[in-house]
Amino acid sequence: MIILKIIDYSSKYNEDIKDLLVELQEYITKMDREKYNILTDEYREKYFEKTLDEVNRCKGKMFLAIEDENVIGLIVGVINNENENTYDFIAPKRGRITELIVSKKSRLKGVGKHLLGAMENYFKEVGCEGVLIDVFAYNENAQKFYYKNGYFNRNIEVMKKI
Numbered sequence: 001m002i003i004l005k006i007i008d009y010s011s012k013y014n015e016d017i018k019d020l021l022v023e024l025q026e027y028i029t030k031m032d033r034e035k036y037n038i039l040t041d042e043y044r045e046k047y048f049e050k051t052l053d054e055v056n057r058c059k060g061k062m063f064l065a066i067e068d069e070n071v072i073g074l075i076v077g078v079i080n081n082e083n084e085n086t087y088d089f090i091a092p093k094r095g096r097i098t099e100l101i102v103s104k105k106s107r108l109k110g111v112g113k114h115l116l117g118a119m120e121n122y123f124k125e126v127g128c129e130g131v132l133i134d135v136f137a138y139n140e141n142a143q144k145f146y147y148k149n150g151y152f153n154r155n156i157e158v159m160k161k162i
Contacts, residue, residue, distance in 0.1 A: 092129035
């Protein structure tokens with residue numbers, strides 16, 4: 001049984017957060033059959049900066065899962081839009097989860113579910129009526145996790161290499 005705390009982002013954990021972002025990118029690059037996803041020398045710093053910038057610009061949040069003062073997971077969410085009403089589309093205000101990472105050693109212990117719940121609660125508090133998440137097609141474990149937590153396919157992107 002793990003004793004878990006979910007907290008708001010704190011800069012004191014920046015290096016742990018960068019480690020988790022790199023861990024996820026390594027995982028994605030290994031499963032990418034087309035080999036489009038890569039991990040560059042600049043990724044660790046630049047992607048972290050991009051993530052913080054996006055959170056700040058888009059009224060977002062980052063929650064951290066802490067066990068024994070170690071970051072074992074994180075979730076990043078941003079406000080995707082305000083209400084959208086055009087001639088061909090009506091959508092309520094939505095949040096978008098851009099990252100959900102649980103360290104390999106802490107998976108299958110409910111950490112992801114706690115992080116997801118914290119972000120969903122934040123989105124509700126700020127008036128969102130839906131949550132969007134892009135999932136890499138080859139990441140079947142992530143897809144199963146989201147389906148199990150009430151998410152469903154809304155759009156499917158298909159691809160062909162030529």
